[in-house]
Amino acid sequence: MQFSAELIDEIRVLAMFNLDSVNSGIKAHKMAEPQMLAAISRLYSKGLINQPDGGYLTDLGIHCAEQLQTALRILGTPESS
Numbered sequence: 001m002q003f004s005a006e007l008i009d010e011i012r013v014l015a016m017f018n019l020d021s022v023n024s025g026i027k028a029h030k031m032a033e034p035q036m037l038a039a040i041s042r043l044y045s046k047g048l049i050n051q052p053d054g055g056y057l058t059d060l061g062i063h064c065a066e067q068l069q070t071a072l073r074i075l076g077t078p079e080s081s
Contacts, residue, residue: 009039
């Protein structure tokens with residue numbers, strides 16, 4: 001699988017969500033990097049977030065973010081000797 005810059009940006013956005021609270025969303029500001037604004041828009045189009053400028057994760061988005069954040073935690077853990 002190829003990891004495009006767009007996919008990496010979407011992963012970065014999904015990793016920003018705090019999964020400890022369903023009431024915790026994100027809000028894209030006009031000053032945000034253009035590629036991050038585009039990633040947020042794509043996630044909205046895919047049905048993972050509920051607003052084109054951020055907002056909250058949908059049920060599908062929560063599932064996706066949980067899986068992603070678990071994988072990132074596992075991959076980020078240093079190997080024990």
